[in-house]
Amino acid sequence: MAKKVVFSGIQPSGVLHIGNYLGAIQQWVEGQAKYDNIFCVVDLHAITVPQDPKELTDNIYRTAATYLAAGINPRQSIVFVQSQVPAHAELAWLLNTITTMGELSRMTQFKDKSQKGGSGRASVGLFDYPVLMAADILLYGTQAVPVGEDQTQHVELARDLAQRFNHRFGKTFPVPEVILRKSGARIMGLDDPTKKMSKSASPANYIALTDSSDVIRKKIMRAVTDSGSTIKFDPKRAGLHNLLTIYQLFSGQTEAQIERHFAGKGYGDLKRELADLVIGKLTPLQTKIEHYMKNKRLLDAILKSGAKRAARLAHPMLTEVKRKLGLAQ
Numbered sequence: 001m002a003k004k005v006v007f008s009g010i011q012p013s014g015v016l017h018i019g020n021y022l023g024a025i026q027q028w029v030e031g032q033a034k035y036d037n038i039f040c041v042v043d044l045h046a047i048t049v050p051q052d053p054k055e056l057t058d059n060i061y062r063t064a065a066t067y068l069a070a071g072i073n074p075r076q077s078i079v080f081v082q083s084q085v086p087a088h089a090e091l092a093w094l095l096n097t098i099t100t101m102g103e104l105s106r107m108t109q110f111k112d113k114s115q116k117g118g119s120g121r122a123s124v125g126l127f128d129y130p131v132l133m134a135a136d137i138l139l140y141g142t143q144a145v146p147v148g149e150d151q152t153q154h155v156e157l158a159r160d161l162a163q164r165f166n167h168r169f170g171k172t173f174p175v176p177e178v179i180l181r182k183s184g185a186r187i188m189g190l191d192d193p194t195k196k197m198s199k200s201a202s203p204a205n206y207i208a209l210t211d212s213s214d215v216i217r218k219k220i221m222r223a224v225t226d227s228g229s230t231i232k233f234d235p236k237r238a239g240l241h242n243l244l245t246i247y248q249l250f251s252g253q254t255e256a257q258i259e260r261h262f263a264g265k266g267y268g269d270l271k272r273e274l275a276d277l278v279i280g281k282l283t284p285l286q287t288k289i290e291h292y293m294k295n296k297r298l299l300d301a302i303l304k305s306g307a308k309r310a311a312r313l314a315h316p317m318l319t320e321v322k323r324k325l326g327l328a329q
């Protein structure tokens with residue numbers, strides 16, 4: 001049986017944190033052999049909020065370098081940059097014509113991101129962002145989308161648009177499913193475990209993939225927990241549960257193994273061991289990322305070849321969509 005087509009992406013804006021790594025990248029690596037994968041650096045999404053062009057370029061490379069350093073093999077999976085395949089923007093325009101303002105107004109990420117200045121000041125790009133994401137997904141006949149929980153509403157929109165297009169113009173797109181991890185789909189902030197870890201929060205909230213060992217240790221030691229003492233996976237103890245989830249995902253151990261290991265130990269022990277574990281995992285990742293950042297020619301070659309493969313896959317779908325819409329080809 002043919003493997004399922006998987007598509008996912010990360011915005012190259014600001015730093016990547018362990019929420020992005022555990023919620024998205026780590027599950028991509030785990031599913032690499034099982035699926036036909038397309039992993040994209042979604043730079044057109046990143047420009048929907050103000051960006052410094054130099055920093056953006058650096059972030060595009062760094063995001064791609066992170067995919068590769070984490071274990072995405074470019075010979076097995078397609079790795080590319082969104083803006084290098086114009087079909088994404090083109091399909092987004094076509095899908096715009098079957099998307100309603102009401103649907104986009106209900107998107108919680110738009111509401112959050114436009115909160116500061118009000119929707120009147122947000123860019124049209126920010127409003128339209130979920131349609132571009134639907135285009136990313138539908139362009140490749142994607143069947144499954146591995147993301148963190150915060151992206152499920154956007155994948156729902158992609159499903160709705162696929163069904164709507166199929167209904168109006170004849171079967172064209174598979175309806176993609178979201179793939180969420182049982183554990184790790186929502187890594188919480190270290191300083192406030194009631195909210196998801198986010199790069200737009202204060203640095204005490206997240207562990208950036210680029211943080212030094214000292215910084216990682218300090219952030220973990222200061223993480224908010226409760227006044228309890230036993231170490232158990234209890235969702236009601238949000239701070240502890242988050243630290244244990246991070247421990248579980250980086251160690252690959254089961255809940256039972258971890259609880260047994262920490263029986264009789266205190267929160268301080270957990271934090272110290274977690275800091276050692278995270279540092280032990282991120283240090284080699286950082287070295288590999290820097291290796292790619294110093295080899296831009298290699299990175300460019302990988303991304304160019306990925307874009308070529310992606311464009312080849314996208315072409316027949318885009319042509320079919322245009323033909324079905326009655327755009328003479």
Ligand code: TYM
Pocket residue numbers: 007008009010011012019020021022023024042045132133136137145146147148149150151154184185186187188196197198
């Ligand atoms: P972005 O760049 O905000 O986040 C990238 C990925 O990281 C996940 N994530 C988390 N997972 C667990 N816990 C957290 N605290 C956490 N924070 C972030 C996100 O869910 C995501 O999987 N719109 C998307 C990018 C995108 C995309 C796509 C994704 C554009 N086109 C097509 C999939 C398919 C975004 O802004 O992700």
